[in-house]
Amino acid sequence: MITLYTHPMSPCAQKVRIVLAEKQLSWQPRLINLQQKENLEPWYLALNPLGVVPTLVEDETPIIESSIICEYLEDRYPEISLRQGSAAETAQMRFWMKHIDTKLHPSCGALQWPLVMRPALLEKTAEEQQALINQVVEKPRRERQRRLLEQGLLAPDVVDAVKTYATTIDMMEQTLKRQEWLAGDQFSLADCAMAPYFQTIKQFGWEIFFASAPTVAKWFNAISNRKSYQLAVSADFSDQLCTELLQTGEEALPIIRQHLGLS
Numbered sequence: 001m002i003t004l005y006t007h008p009m010s011p012c013a014q015k016v017r018i019v020l021a022e023k024q025l026s027w028q029p030r031l032i033n034l035q036q037k038e039n040l041e042p043w044y045l046a047l048n049p050l051g052v053v054p055t056l057v058e059d060e061t062p063i064i065e066s067s068i069i070c071e072y073l074e075d076r077y078p079e080i081s082l083r084q085g086s087a088a089e090t091a092q093m094r095f096w097m098k099h100i101d102t103k104l105h106p107s108c109g110a111l112q113w114p115l116v117m118r119p120a121l122l123e124k125t126a127e128e129q130q131a132l133i134n135q136v137v138e139k140p141r142r143e144r145q146r147r148l149l150e151q152g153l154l155a156p157d158v159v160d161a162v163k164t165y166a167t168t169i170d171m172m173e174q175t176l177k178r179q180e181w182l183a184g185d186q187f188s189l190a191d192c193a194m195a196p197y198f199q200t201i202k203q204f205g206w207e208i209f210f211a212s213a214p215t216v217a218k219w220f221n222a223i224s225n226r227k228s229y230q231l232a233v234s235a236d237f238s239d240q241l242c243t244e245l246l247q248t249g250e251e252a253l254p255i256i257r258q259h260l261g262l263s
Helices: 011-022 042-047 066-076 087-122 126-133 139-154 156-176 189-194 196-204 214-224 227-232 239-259
Strands: 002-006 027-031 055-058 061-064
Touching: 002 011, 011 066, 011 087, 011 189, 011 196, 011 227, 042 055, 055 066, 061 066, 066 087, 066 189, 087 126, 087 139, 087 156, 087 189, 087 196, 087 239, 126 139, 139 156, 139 239, 156 214, 156 239, 189 196, 196 214, 196 239, 214 227
Parallel strands: 002 027
Antiparallel strands: 002 055, 055 061
């Protein structure tokens, strides 16, 4: 049995759940409360020393880091392949996965964290806030959360995040004009990995990012209509949650527009 330690709104967990669904694998969810920093509890750090989600456990062996988990699942269960292209297409797939891990994921965190995670921390005392953030394992992530807690969407991290999203979408637009999917004409791990980062745009109603990228919008629409996406992502967003997130995104939109240089 596969157990996945996950959170509904974590894009890293979402992409692993998409891969599990694409491969039609059975798995057991174990929800981790990120808002209350359950990911920093000693029992969880024993599974995942980085204190992040997701963590996949199979045969009592924990596998960490979402891109590594995706490739593990591809190697372990190759019957339904998500890495079926040529060597050049596999290299292209890994380029996008690296871009996501090193650039887009921190940017997504900078956009989501102030709107989703920050409110719960603001309900605590200043001492409690800092005590929790001090437990974050990696220093760059720890200091980023400290800035986002203090400055919200006005933090420099958010400015950079909006620009990274815009640049990424432009790169994707040029790629998807030439081919159907990110790594070629076959749906791959690259598409599984990228899609959750557009759920962030969707849930906050920030279609403004698609203004000059109709091909990317078409790509995301195709993915979000796949059964795997419906099971792995959409099913976790109730009507009430969607309404709340859209309202949150609407309130934040003037700042996002400002960071995009549109106001």
